[in-house]
Amino acid sequence: MKNSIQIYENEGHQVEVRLDGEHNTVWLAQAQMADLFERDQSVISRHVRNVFKEEELEKESNMQKMHIANSHKPVAFYSLDVVISVGYRVKSPQGVRFRQWATQRLKEYLVQGYTLNQQRFDKNAEELQQAIALIQKAAMSPLMTAEAGSGLVNIVSRYTQTFLWLQRYDEGLLADIKGQDGGVLPSAQAAMAELHQLKSDLMARGEATELFARLRDDGLASILGNLNQTAFGEPAYPSVESKAAHLLYFVVKNHPFSDGNKRSGAFLFVDFLHRNGRLLDAAGNAIINDTGLAALTLLIAESDPKQKEILIRLVMHMLAGKV
Numbered sequence: 001m002k003n004s005i006q007i008y009e010n011e012g013h014q015v016e017v018r019l020d021g022e023h024n025t026v027w028l029a030q031a032q033m034a035d036l037f038e039r040d041q042s043v044i045s046r047h048v049r050n051v052f053k054e055e056e057l058e059k060e061s062n063m064q065k066m067h068i069a070n071s072h073k074p075v076a077f078y079s080l081d082v083v084i085s086v087g088y089r090v091k092s093p094q095g096v097r098f099r100q101w102a103t104q105r106l107k108e109y110l111v112q113g114y115t116l117n118q119q120r121f122d123k124n125a126e127e128l129q130q131a132i133a134l135i136q137k138a139a140m141s142p143l144m145t146a147e148a149g150s151g152l153v154n155i156v157s158r159y160t161q162t163f164l165w166l167q168r169y170d171e172g173l174l175a176d177i178k179g180q181d182g183g184v185l186p187s188a189q190a191a192m193a194e195l196h197q198l199k200s201d202l203m204a205r206g207e208a209t210e211l212f213a214r215l216r217d218d219g220l221a222s223i224l225g226n227l228n229q230t231a232f233g234e235p236a237y238p239s240v241e242s243k244a245a246h247l248l249y250f251v252v253k254n255h256p257f258s259d260g261n262k263r264s265g266a267f268l269f270v271d272f273l274h275r276n277g278r279l280l281d282a283a284g285n286a287i288i289n290d291t292g293l294a295a296l297t298l299l300i301a302e303s304d305p306k307q308k309e310i311l312i313r314l315v316m317h318m319l320a321g322k323v
Helices: 030-037 041-053 080-090 093-139 146-168 188-204 219-227 240-254 261-275 290-302 305-319
Strands: 004-010 013-020 025-029 063-066 075-079
Touching: 025 030, 025 080, 030 041, 030 075, 030 080, 041 080, 075 080, 188 219, 188 261, 219 240, 240 261, 240 290, 240 305, 261 290, 290 305
Parallel strands: none
Antiparallel strands: 004 013, 013 025, 025 075, 063 075
16 A cells, blocks of 8 residues: 555645655655645745755655656655645645545545555455364364374474464465466376275275275265366466375365275375475475374364365365465
8 A cells, every 4th residue: 555646636646656655644745735825936945945954854764765656866856744734834725635534544544554464364354263262173083093183183283383474564364375286187097096095905904995985976076177268268276285285185085985085185286286386395294294284184174064165275275385
């Protein structure tokens, strides 16, 4: 919202005014003040010099140079306090009307900014509350082990840190993550081949039955097809983070298999990241460990469908290194 341009008009005169909500002021150049007060620019220049010379105002905080169109060098702009001081010195009725207008516009500008920030804060707080409620629910699941519990503690800790950090900079808790463009998904046949190998290993250890990863209709192919679809010529899921997060969510929640949907979803999630060189971070460490993955998968499984977007954004933030 910084340096938004407003138009001040009075009796046929128009003046472009830069509103600056960050510093709670407006900015005008000397030429604009000359037009505003209907005085020669040399008169305005003399008054401006005297304002600073007599130490009525500090020059450093009340003047700034900005680049504008059709100017080969920066132009000096002066704050509303300077404009008011010059207006009193020339005792111009136009100056009085302008001050009234500027004060009202600035008030509206700041109130609007506060309202937008307050709405954003309320939305962020609501999403944080929903996420914490979801984690509390998952923590009470009979499937929760001590190890998975520690993974949940890690996730909620990092999630809360993200909230506080982003809120501090007023960027929104779960703003959309652009992420890394692309991401190649396996075909349904390739994905099933990998799952069959996993099934064989699990059965050899007595950790799965024949029902594990057995397809129900064409559920997996539909999920992969949806993730590859386009909208108006653009990918519906344009980033690696978006595809990975939705792949995990859809497999866990849509139950494309007769058994083992959570383990299959977690496996395909990791396999996708590996295929696209995103399983490790820049330091060579796994982007998510086994415990964290188990906890995250359980979190998705225990969630209400209404909380889908919160979980998708959480996973994307994790993959993007925001938590």
